[in-house]
Amino acid sequence: xxxxTDDAAPAARRPRGRPRKSTPAVDTRGLIVRAAGTxxxxxxxDATSVRAVARRAGVDAALVHHYFDTKxxxxxxxxxxxxxxxxxxxxxxxxxxxAIGTSIVLAAVTAxxxxxxxxxxxxxxxxxxGQEFAATMxxxxxxxxxxxxxxxxLGGEQPELRASLAGSQMVGLIVARYGLRVEPLASASAEExxxxxxxxIQWHLTGDLPPLDTxxxxxx
Amino acid sequence: xxxxTDDAAPAARRPRGRPRKSTPAVDTRGLIVRAAGTxxxxxxxDATSVRAVARRAGVDAALVHHYFDTKxxxxxxxxxxxxxxxxxxxxxxxxxxxAIGTSIVLAAVTAxxxxxxxxxxxxxxxxxxGQEFAATMxxxxxxxxxxxxxxxxLGGEQPELRASLAGSQMVGLIVARYGLRVEPLASASAEExxxxxxxxIQWHLTGDLPPLDTxxxxxx
Numbered sequence: 150x151x152x153x154t155d156d157a158a159p160a161a162r163r164p165r166g167r168p169r170k171s172t173p174a175v176d177t178r179g180l181i182v183r184a185a186g187t188x189x190x191x192x193x194x195d196a197t198s199v200r201a202v203a204r205r206a207g208v209d210a211a212l213v214h215h216y217f218d219t220k221x222x223x224x225x226x227x228x229x230x231x232x233x234x235x236x237x238x239x240x241x242x243x244x245x246x247x248a249i250g251t252s253i254v255l256a257a258v259t260a261x262x263x264x265x266x267x268x269x270x271x272x273x274x275x276x277x278x279g280q281e282f283a284a285t286m287x288x289x290x291x292x293x294x295x296x297x298x299x300x301x302x303l304g305g306e307q308p309e310l311r312a313s314l315a316g317s318q319m320v321g322l323i324v325a326r327y328g329l330r331v332e333p334l335a336s337a338s339a340e341e342x343x344x345x346x347x348x349x350i351q352w353h354l355t356g357d358l359p360p361l362d363t364x365x366x367x368x369x
Numbered sequence: 370x371x372x373x374t375d376d377a378a379p380a381a382r383r384p385r386g387r388p389r390k391s392t393p394a395v396d397t398r399g400l401i402v403r404a405a406g407t408x409x410x411x412x413x414x415d416a417t418s419v420r421a422v423a424r425r426a427g428v429d430a431a432l433v434h435h436y437f438d439t440k441x442x443x444x445x446x447x448x449x450x451x452x453x454x455x456x457x458x459x460x461x462x463x464x465x466x467x468a469i470g471t472s473i474v475l476a477a478v479t480a481x482x483x484x485x486x487x488x489x490x491x492x493x494x495x496x497x498x499g500q501e502f503a504a505t506m507x508x509x510x511x512x513x514x515x516x517x518x519x520x521x522x523l524g525g526e527q528p529e530l531r532a533s534l535a536g537s538q539m540v541g542l543i544v545a546r547y548g549l550r551v552e553p554l555a556s557a558s559a560e561e562x563x564x565x566x567x568x569x570i571q572w573h574l575t576g577d578l579p580p581l582d583t584x585x586x587x588x589x
């Protein structure tokens with residue numbers, strides 16, 4: 150799940166500001182990403198600190214923060230996640246509560262319908278299913294940055310279980326549409342998928358029932 | 370996804386009758402399974418025939434049928450699928466219609482909670498997400514033997530899309546519980562998972578709503 154096992158290391162992207170300590174000849178960002186990959190793989194997501202990544206990269210922690218605001222950003226760059234579930238969820242939770250499910254599905258599917266993004270998320274899941282450390286990293290990231298935040302926000306009975314069940318439906322949708330490419334699901338429009346899967350996510354997260362019936366009818 | 374790429378070839382099981390043409394010293398069943406693996410990998414599930422498998426194994430087609438009643442049986446042996454989704458679905462469809470969702474989930478989760486079965490289904494998905502031919506085999510098998518049969522049985526609007534969506538929820542549940550082992554989903558009882566995911570499957574397949582509310586309340 151590190152950048153160098155799956156794929157060529159990504160080209161360094163030009164940061165918005167100017168790095169404080171690097172010279173143009175050194176790919177400081179790439180150096181930090183590789184160091185982060187090693188740390189995440191060795192210690193998992195939870196136990197890895199920005200300080201430890203900086204130490205391994207031989208740079209100052211402030212320089213890591215220059216490129217990556219949070220540990221989640223560092224992780225996303227390390228595993229080259231094509232869609233940021235933590236950001237997507239934060240945005241959707243800030244919007245109208247009765248549209249959470251449909252919004253999450255529509256945003257995720259629209260982003261992953263880009264062939265490169267779809268392939269990358271499948272490669273990430275492939276790695277996670279084949280390597281224990283990769284599964285641990287991804288599980289801890291999802292737990293800490295996605296499901297845990299949803300649970301904190303929504304409350305109710307067993308919010309973490311409900312968040313993880315919503316996550317399971319999203320993962321299954323991704324595997325079926327972009328990995329196995331089961332038809333007619335693989336060719337259905339993003340809107341139709343959102344109409345049919347959104348209510349499931351909504352139900353898992355909030356227990357709201359009404360959108361289900363609407364979705365059945367509008368899908369006909 | 371063939372038996373020999375993933376794992377050691379399975380020991381030949383003693384067939385119920387006596388094979389017509391093999392001698393005890395020859396692992397005829399293993400020979401047939403390896404030949405089937407090669408044929409499925411080369412031509413996919415749909416285009417592979419029992420006759421072609423027999424030809425590649427150098428045996429009579431009747432001998433293949435002695436060990437394997439159907440092509441689905443041959444496929445299941447080839448990829449060593451730990452749970453037979455085609456049989457499970459056939460059994461559940463023969464039972465009460467309003468319990469389809471919960472029955473499917475409870476039967477699948479109970480079977481896969483066996484650690485060996487859970488690991489094997491994840492290995493199968495891992496292979497399918499990493500190799501194009503493995504994804505094609507699995508997709509065609511699911512389409513032909515599982516989703517297509519559900520759709521034929523249930524009818525209604527867009528039955529194949531609804532069957533594939535139900536399948537996506539099952540796949541996601543399997544990945545989250547047995548692959549990524551996301552908590553608290555990974556440790557929840559089979560009954561609780563069936564209570565919470567069964568209504569989703571039911572809704573995808575039949576459009577029935579009532580069990581959803583019950584599940585929410587009993588889950589509290």
